[in-house]
Structures are given as structure tokens and as C-alpha cells.
Amino acid sequence: MRLLLLFSSLFITYSLTAQDFYKEQRARWLQMAEQTTPVLTETIRKPKGIVSMVKDAAAYQGWKAVPIHPIDSLYTGSFKKKSGIIVDFGEHLTGHFSFSLEDIRGVADAPLRFKFTFAEVPAEAVTPFDPYEGALSRAWLQDEIITVTEVPATITIPRRLAFRYVKIEWLGGSRYSDFRFSAIGVKATTSVKSIPAALPAGTDSLIAKIDQVGLTTLKECMQTVYEDGPKRDRRLWIGDLYLEALANTYSFKNHDLTKHSLYLLAALANEKGYLNGNVFERPTPHAQANVLFDYALLYNVAVKDYFIATGDKATAMDLWEVVKKQTEIPKAYLQADGMLDYARAGKEWWLFFDWREGLDKQAALHGVVIYAYQQTYELARLLGKEKEVADLPALITSLSNAAKKNLYDRKTKVVVSGKDKQVSYASQAWMILSGVLNAKEGAAALQALTTTSEVVYPGAPYLYHYVIEAMIKCGMQKEARELLTSYWGGMVSKGADTFWEVYDPKNDFLSPYNSYVVNSYCHAWSCTPVYFIRKYPEVFQK
Numbered sequence: 001m002r003l004l005l006l007f008s009s010l011f012i013t014y015s016l017t018a019q020d021f022y023k024e025q026r027a028r029w030l031q032m033a034e035q036t037t038p039v040l041t042e043t044i045r046k047p048k049g050i051v052s053m054v055k056d057a058a059a060y061q062g063w064k065a066v067p068i069h070p071i072d073s074l075y076t077g078s079f080k081k082k083s084g085i086i087v088d089f090g091e092h093l094t095g096h097f098s099f100s101l102e103d104i105r106g107v108a109d110a111p112l113r114f115k116f117t118f119a120e121v122p123a124e125a126v127t128p129f130d131p132y133e134g135a136l137s138r139a140w141l142q143d144e145i146i147t148v149t150e151v152p153a154t155i156t157i158p159r160r161l162a163f164r165y166v167k168i169e170w171l172g173g174s175r176y177s178d179f180r181f182s183a184i185g186v187k188a189t190t191s192v193k194s195i196p197a198a199l200p201a202g203t204d205s206l207i208a209k210i211d212q213v214g215l216t217t218l219k220e221c222m223q224t225v226y227e228d229g230p231k232r233d234r235r236l237w238i239g240d241l242y243l244e245a246l247a248n249t250y251s252f253k254n255h256d257l258t259k260h261s262l263y264l265l266a267a268l269a270n271e272k273g274y275l276n277g278n279v280f281e282r283p284t285p286h287a288q289a290n291v292l293f294d295y296a297l298l299y300n301v302a303v304k305d306y307f308i309a310t311g312d313k314a315t316a317m318d319l320w321e322v323v324k325k326q327t328e329i330p331k332a333y334l335q336a337d338g339m340l341d342y343a344r345a346g347k348e349w350w351l352f353f354d355w356r357e358g359l360d361k362q363a364a365l366h367g368v369v370i371y372a373y374q375q376t377y378e379l380a381r382l383l384g385k386e387k388e389v390a391d392l393p394a395l396i397t398s399l400s401n402a403a404k405k406n407l408y409d410r411k412t413k414v415v416v417s418g419k420d421k422q423v424s425y426a427s428q429a430w431m432i433l434s435g436v437l438n439a440k441e442g443a444a445a446l447q448a449l450t451t452t453s454e455v456v457y458p459g460a461p462y463l464y465h466y467v468i469e470a471m472i473k474c475g476m477q478k479e480a481r482e483l484l485t486s487y488w489g490g491m492v493s494k495g496a497d498t499f500w501e502v503y504d505p506k507n508d509f510l511s512p513y514n515s516y517v518v519n520s521y522c523h524a525w526s527c528t529p530v531y532f533i534r535k536y537p538e539v540f541q542k
């Protein structure tokens with residue numbers, strides 16, 4: 001019903017604009033999205049104990065959680081002297097937090113006032129949020145002031161939260177009375193319905209742990225859409241969806257969530273027909289008008305993957321028009337020499353690929369175009385639609401030849417990007433995935449990076465995913481396993497319950513937003529070890 005109301009308003013909005021590329025389909029696509037809205041599974045979770053955050057230079061971001069009291073100690077006796085305690089739920093949870101209070105003495109002549117701080121990682125529970133200098137809104141930070149005017153009371157904080165730890169501070173109340181907490185808990189949600197089979201016994205214990213943390217990360221992000229992070233931004237981004245759907249196919253197999261998310265994105269594309277990089281489902285489905293070049297193209301790959309995973313031809317056929325339209329995006333930047341006008345594309349689109357500052361994205365852009373064209377053509381073949389994209393094979397060839405000529409340095413045997421001929425993991429990965437470098441050249445290029453000075457490293461797990469995929473593609477199975485265990489294993493050894501949005505082994509405080517407290521510590525695009533470990537048992541399960 002909620003969506004139904006929206007169909008009409010969306011329909012009116014788009015039909016008022018001069019030309020809407022998807023005029024005929026929008027309402028139906030939204031209806032399809034509504035039909036596949038997942039029902040969330042709710043479970044009540046209780047805290048496990050009281051912890052103290054202890055400074056430790058060796059711990060992640062300098063803080064570790066040390067258990068100090070059993071949870072019962074929260075409930076026994078006056079809370080007044082316990083102000084500031086940190087409750088540990090023992091696992092990352094996403095949902096609604098409730099607490100109950102009881103009088104234990106006297107007559108209250110004033111309300112009770114509390115501050116709750118919810119934290120995904122230990123440092124977040126003890127780092128002052130203010131003064132806040134982050135680039136994203138301060139409102140994302142999970143602290144809440146609650147005033148309770150009548151006791152006994154059970155209060156549920158309206159905002160959905162994502163956390164493992166809760167710091168509870170008592171800010172004020174009546175001098176003439178006393179109170180205690182009688183209960184706290186979370187109604188946790190996820191759209192995951194079934195737990196995948198365990199990895200075979202004999203799987204290396206670190207890899208088994210990485211898989212388990214990856215599954216938790218994905219489970220937490222699987223709400224009514226594939227969210228990027230349940231703490232922040234809590235919305236559907238194409239790049240995150242693409243990787244989550246890959247991991248989901250090899251684990252929870254909740255394909256309806258993929259279908260739901262693909263339809264939502266289609267229904268909320270802009271009126272030119274191009275996909276917006278991210279959309280919100282609530283209060284009613286709407287997009288942030290924010291076009292990401294690489295994400296729009298990866299949508300095509302996600303549709304192809306969905307079709308292969310499910311055999312749901314009707315959906316693939318229905319979304320084909322969107323897929324076909326996205327292939328137009330790069331064409332506007334094609335130059336006579338087979339290269340893309342990188343500078344202009346960067347002015348007109350957000351070229352993402354990674355958060356690393358200073359990354360030159362020319363080669364990655366070129367690679368993702370070829371890759372997406374190949375995958376789109378493959379989808380066209382499966383759907384019998386080759387004629388509609390008959391220009392793609394020739395484009396793939398000319399783009400590939402131009403890349404080999406202009407972006408591959410035959411002397412140093414690495415891919416270079418931009419006018420300064422920057423060498424980066426992003427460039428090698430995308431040139432390998434697109435097949436511009438064959439397996440032998442790809443392996444040589446990746447190998448060369450280990451001894452090349454001034455290599456631009458990945459800044460976030462999102463790009464590490466493509467690097468590992470590229471390694472596997474060019475036969476570097478051993479290196480892929482090593483990278484997965486050192487990078488994600490690094491997070492595990494630093495205590496990760498869920499994998500992080502940003503992780504630089506050399507800098508715990510890296511943030512694309514100028515404030516590490518606003519980073520997301522349960523982030524979709526970090527869940528892909530689940531996909532690697534389960535898709536390539538010969539590499540990761542031995």
C-alpha cells in the first residue's frame with residue numbers, strides 16, 4: 001500500500017517532466033519491487049556482560065574491550081553510581097533498542113535523563129564525538145539523549161541502531177529517589193532466512209573465521225534492501241549491491257532480495273534512463289540524484305549474475321531495457337583513437353572505484369567499460385538479444401586494442417594511468433578483469449607492483465575485492481589466498497565482529513570523511529570473502 005501510493009506520486013513526478021525514458025515501465029517496476037519486499041526476521045537479543053574499554057596501543061584504534069562484570073550487575077541496585085558503564089551484546093546487531101527502569105527508593109520529583117552511545121567498535125564507545133569535523137552529517141553518529149518522565153517505564157529508542165556496545169550515562173534525575181535498570185535488549189532484524197552450510201572441517205581456522213565474520217557482515221546489511229551499512233548510509237548503492245549479491249549467491253541465497261533491489265534501482269533511474277548510484281526505500285522509494293559511472297555499468301553485471309544464479313529469465317528480460325540503456329553511457333566519451341575522454345567523463349559523472357585519495361582512474365574506467373560490455377553481451381546472448389547490442393563486440397575490441405597500446409607499458413610490464421602514468425592496484429585489476437592483459441601479463445603486472453616504487457594501494461575493501469578476483473583470474477591462487485588472509489585476517493586479528501568500510505593495515509584512523517567515528521564498521525562491500533571462500537574451495541578451503 002505504502003508503495004502503491006508512491007507509484008502514483010512517482011508517476012506524476014516523472015510524467016510532468018518532458019521526457020521520461022521509462023515512462024511505460026516505472027510503475028510496474030516499482031510494483032515488482034513491492035512484491036519482493038522481504039519480510040524481516042526479528043529476534044530479541046540480550047546483552048552478555050559489562051566491559052571496560054582499555055587503552056592499548058596494539059589494539060585497533062588504540063582501544064580494546066575487556067570484560068569486567070557479568071550482565072546481572074547492571075540490574076542489581078542503584079544505577080546512579082554505575083553511570084558510564086558499557087554493555088556488551090557480544091555480537092554486532094541491527095535493530096531497535098529498548099530498556100526498562102524501576103524505582104527502588106523514594107519519590108522522584110524530576111525526570112531521569114540518559115545518554116546512550118551505541119558503538120560498532122570499542123574506540124567508538126569512548127571517543128568524544130564533538131567537536132565533530134567529519135564531512136558527513138554528525139547525525140549519523142549513534143548517541144541519543146533520552147528523558148524519562150515516569151518510572152516504571154519501558155522505552156524503545158525510535159531510531160534503528162547498529163552496534164555491539166552501548167555506553168549508558170546517567171545525566172540527571174531526582175535527588176530524593178533512586179532507580180535501576182530492570183531490562184535491556186534489542187529487537188534485531190535481518191532478511192536472512194537460512195544459514196548456509198558450514199565450511200568443511202579441515203578448512204584453515206583463520207579462513208573459517210573470516211568466512212564467519214563475512215557472513216555476519218552480510219547478514220547485518222541484508223535488511224529490506226542490500227544496505228551498504230546498517231549504521232550509515234543505510235541505503236542501496238549499486239556497487240555494494242553487486243558485491244553483496246555475489247556473496248549472497250554463495251551463502252544465504254536470498255535471491256528475492258536481489259530481485260527487489262534490482263527492480264527498485266530500475267524504477268528510480270533518472271528520466272534519461274541512467275541509473276542513480278543509490279536509492280532509499282523509505283519513507284517512500286526515492287533516489288539521490290547521484291550518477292556513478294562505474295556503478296551504473298556494474299548493474300548490468302549484477303543482472304547477469306542474478307539471471308545465472310536463479311534462471312529467472314522473466315526478470316532479466318524485464319530489466320533488459322535498463323541494462324541496454326546503461327551501455328550508452330561510455331559511448332558519449334569514445335574518441336577516434338579508441339580511448340575514452342576520461343577528463344570529461346570525470347566532470348560529468350562520479351567515477352568511484354575506490355576511496356584512495358589521488359588515485360588516477362583512467363585505466364580502471366577503461367577496464368570497467370570493457371568488462372561491463374563483455375558481461376552485457378553475454379547476458380544478451382543468454383536472452384537472445386544480441387542484435388540489440390550488436391555494436392558491443394567491435395567496441396570491446398577497439399577499446400581493448402587502444403588500452404593495450406596506450407595504457408600498458410611494455411617495458412615495465414605494468415598498466416599506467418593518466419598523464420602522470422600512475423601505477424596502481426586499481427588499474428592492474430581492471431585491466432586484468434577486462435582481459436586487456438592476459439593471464440601471463442596480468443600475473444607479471446601484479447607481481448611487478450611488489451617491487452615498483454610509488455604504487456597506489458587500495459584504500460578500501462571494495463577495491464581489494466577486484467584485486468583478488470584479478471589474481472584468481474590470472475592464476476595467482478596462492479597470492480589471492482595470502483591477500484585475503486592478510487587483509488581480512490588483519491581485521492579479524494584486530495577484533496572485527498563485522499568487516500569495515502575502510503581498512504588500511506597501516507592506518508587505523510583512515511576515513512574518507514575526515515572522521516573515523518563516522519566510518520561504518522559493518523559494511524557490505526567488505527563481505528566478499530564469503531564469495532571467494534565458497535566459490536573457490538580449491539583455493540580457500542584446503
Ligand code: RAM
Nearest residue numbers: 228233237239240352501
Ligand atoms: C559511501 C558508502 C557506499 C559506497 C559509496 C560510493 O557512501 O561507503 O558503500 O558505495 O560511498
